[in-house]
Amino acid sequence: MQILERNFQTRKELIEYVKIIAPWANGEASPIIGGHDEAKNKMQKIDPVNYGKTRNFADGKITKLSPYIHHGVVSLNEVRNCALTRCLEKYPETKHIEKFIQELAWRDFWQRIAKSHPEWIWNDVEEYKTGHNAKDYSPIMPEDILNAKTGSSFIDACINDLVQTGYLHNHVRMYLASYVVHFKKIKWQAGAHWFLEHLLDGDEASNNFSWQWVASTFSNKPYIFNLENADKYFGKFFDTSSKNNIELDVSYEELTKRLFPNIGGVR
């Protein structure tokens, strides 16, 4: 039994110390800083009203509080209370902050499901609604995804963000999950495990049930996207050119035929 150090002069010193006490762990530190102080900084910057209008865009007013919420550094209650205190005087109608509060509620919802059905966390809650059986999906993550060499610039950039920062915009999580499950036909469990390894906010309940939501094993239909959608929301910051994203550059009609040929499209 060894009592570990808690006082460091710099972040660099702390990172070096973690290398000593975790010699098996791969990768580098994220630029995202842990701790309650940083969580408080981020809380002071939340903008619930504009969040509702811009959250789907790469530069939308998202909070990036999820790593802190996942690790219990701040609770859902604290974040909600902060949003209400800040906004309700100026915007007394709750509709202005409904999307923000609803996004917090998604986490609460997944936690409640996991509490009542822990057996669902790693198992298909329902059948795939893609016209394929669960056994049609591979349990192994392919090397081209793990190495960010898929042939799609947009997808590769998203993967690099995941691996380097441990954080992804929620919309990007949906794109990547959809790509893994529907374009590559990989079991959602393999993708969920991959995300949990890297995401600073990797939470078995929120992560796995969201993968199931995309896969359609815990929703009414599979979630799919195409290059036009990626370009609309992320084109300002990522390479969403047609020539570098041929696999994604397809209409929804063609895509549903290609991905779900057994049911003739489900979108």
Place this chain on the structure above:
Amino acid sequence: MTKQIIWLHDKALSQNHPVFDNMNEGTKAIYIWDEEFFKKRSYSFKRLVFIYETLCQLQIEIIKGDTIEVLKSFKPEKIITPFTVDTQINNLVERLSKVFLVEIVEEKPFVNIGSGYEFNRFFKYWNKAKNTAFWINANIENE
């Protein structure tokens, strides 16, 4: 012998968690840096740094070792730990419960839905949740 131990895990790294509400002079609060547990999770280095940075801001002891063995070494009368849905932490809690009295403390609820409800789609949950979701502390103190 330590009377009671607050054992924090990485899903509840806050001094504001209700697990600290009954802290008294004889209570020790610890986090156990358990190599085997981390290896099983395949946590990346960046995730471990994030956790460690957070731990350094808490008024707790960080102890390296096997979770069960470290807790046994204190011979506590009771272990108090935050509730989580995490399956692997709950496996540890189950093993601990065979040896010690374990009290599990939940976070304050986000919404006040009452018991007996089960939802398998978000908007069914939301139709109920929205009644208290827009209140400070879900209006629970005022009930």
